[in-house]
Amino acid sequence: MTSENSTLADFGWNNFFASQVELGETGVPVRVMAVHRDRLHVAGPAIDTLIQPFVETPDDEEAFATVGDWLLLDAQTARPRRLLRRRSLFKRRAAGTGRKLQLIAANVDTLFIVSSCNQDFNPARLERFLALAKEAEVTPVVVLTKADMADNAGDFVRDAGKLLPGLLVEAVDARDAESVACLTPWCARGQTVALLGSSGVGKSTLVNTLTGERLETQGIREDDAKGRHTTTGRALHRLPAGGWLMDTPGMRELQLTDVGSGLDEVFADVVSLARNCRFSDCQHETEPGCAIQAAIGSGEIEAARIKRWRKLAAEEAFNSESLAERHARARAFGKMARSAMAEKRARRGE
Numbered sequence: 001m002t003s004e005n006s007t008l009a010d011f012g013w014n015n016f017f018a019s020q021v022e023l024g025e026t027g028v029p030v031r032v033m034a035v036h037r038d039r040l041h042v043a044g045p046a047i048d049t050l051i052q053p054f055v056e057t058p059d060d061e062e063a064f065a066t067v068g069d070w071l072l073l074d075a076q077t078a079r080p081r082r083l084l085r086r087r088s089l090f091k092r093r094a095a096g097t098g099r100k101l102q103l104i105a106a107n108v109d110t111l112f113i114v115s116s117c118n119q120d121f122n123p124a125r126l127e128r129f130l131a132l133a134k135e136a137e138v139t140p141v142v143v144l145t146k147a148d149m150a151d152n153a154g155d156f157v158r159d160a161g162k163l164l165p166g167l168l169v170e171a172v173d174a175r176d177a178e179s180v181a182c183l184t185p186w187c188a189r190g191q192t193v194a195l196l197g198s199s200g201v202g203k204s205t206l207v208n209t210l211t212g213e214r215l216e217t218q219g220i221r222e223d224d225a226k227g228r229h230t231t232t233g234r235a236l237h238r239l240p241a242g243g244w245l246m247d248t249p250g251m252r253e254l255q256l257t258d259v260g261s262g263l264d265e266v267f268a269d270v271v272s273l274a275r276n277c278r279f280s281d282c283q284h285e286t287e288p289g290c291a292i293q294a295a296i297g298s299g300e301i302e303a304a305r306i307k308r309w310r311k312l313a314a315e316e317a318f319n320s321e322s323l324a325e326r327h328a329r330a331r332a333f334g335k336m337a338r339s340a341m342a343e344k345r346a347r348r349g350e
């Protein structure tokens with residue numbers, strides 16, 4: 001989109017970014033539309049081009065420009081000068097691979113967490129996605145599809161709403177533009193949205209209805225180092241309501257890793273209860289003075305919610321552990337098992 005009439009605000013620019021530009025600082029703000037292997041696709045009101053990748057400080061894993069980022073370009077050379085501070089960031093560490101950080105998407109405003117008004121609806125899964133949104137500092141909105149096929153869509157909306165105080169929930173028929181119109185406030189001018197949800201819930205259907213087109217056809221061609229052509233799509237898609245839809249493979253594959261503080265936010269009620277347990281290492285099972293067991297007993301909190309919290313917290317701890325840490329733990333376990341075997345043999349007089 002390089003129409004002369006577009007403004008920075010059309011690309012998502014606002015006071016948060018404007019306030020980072022020093023008085024008298026020259027530089028052309030551009031937004032990163034896509035990251036290719038050795039090029040960044042950037043765009044702004046009067047520019048739409050490929051530039052060299054940008055790294056501010058190579059040893060800072062978060063200093064690489066990613067999709068959605070704002071860069072200031074040198075007006076003469078069009079080289080990136082500075083990466084502006086992000087409003088939100090989705091990132092992940094590929095589990096067990098030396099903990100290398102991958103930046104997935106920056107400056108997303110709203111995350112549509114998609115589930116359906118049917119057996120796909122699963123509080124534990126929604127809580128997992130909510131933790132991801134909180135960790136990235138993005139506002140979550142739960143979108144429940146297939147409302148047209150359920151006669152109790154209201155029950156699903158109510159149950160989803162209970163997962164987090166103030167959580168916004170919308171039930172839609174993802175195929176119907178009129179029904180999906182309730183999502184327009186988050187798709188308006190300057191807004192950037194992303195979608196997450198399990199397979200078959202209607203993400204593609206929703207994307208097609210929101211954009212009014214089929215996205216697969218928007219690929220662009222890029223020369224790679226060997227002179228061959230690879231087809232790579234842009235990750236930010238313009239929405240008719242004026243906003244942007246962030247659609248990258250990385251976004252679609254996001255898993256629960258490094259969301260420790262996000263989980264604490266989603267389960268703030270549980271975390272604050274646990275502070276009142278008598279023992280700081282309370283496992284909330286049979287210990288005396290366990291505030292969580294007391295709250296379950298008094299009906300203040302659902303036992304099922306505690307069960308989901310423990311499971312997610314354990315999973316997060318496992319996923320966030322590096323390969324080296326995992327090996328160290330396995331070695332320690334092996335050592336313990338071997339010495340136990342040796343002891344056993346000694347007792348038997350072998």
Ligand SMILES: Nc1nc2c(ncn2[C@@H]2O[C@H](COP(=O)(O)OP(=O)(O)OP(=O)(O)O)[C@@H](O)[C@H]2O)c(=O)[nH]1
Pocket residue numbers: 145146147148149172173174175197198199200201202203204205206
């Ligand atoms: N009746 C009805 N059908 C829907 C709705 N949303 C999606 N569907 C149908 O559900 C099926 C799956 O939808 P998709 O959009 O492919 O789901 P997805 O989440 O993109 O799935 P993956 O590509 O596997 O991640 C399709 O046949 C859709 O037409 C809805 O709100 N109402």
Ligand SMILES: [Zn+2]
Pocket residue numbers: 274277278282283284285287289290291292293
């Ligand atoms: Zn306890």
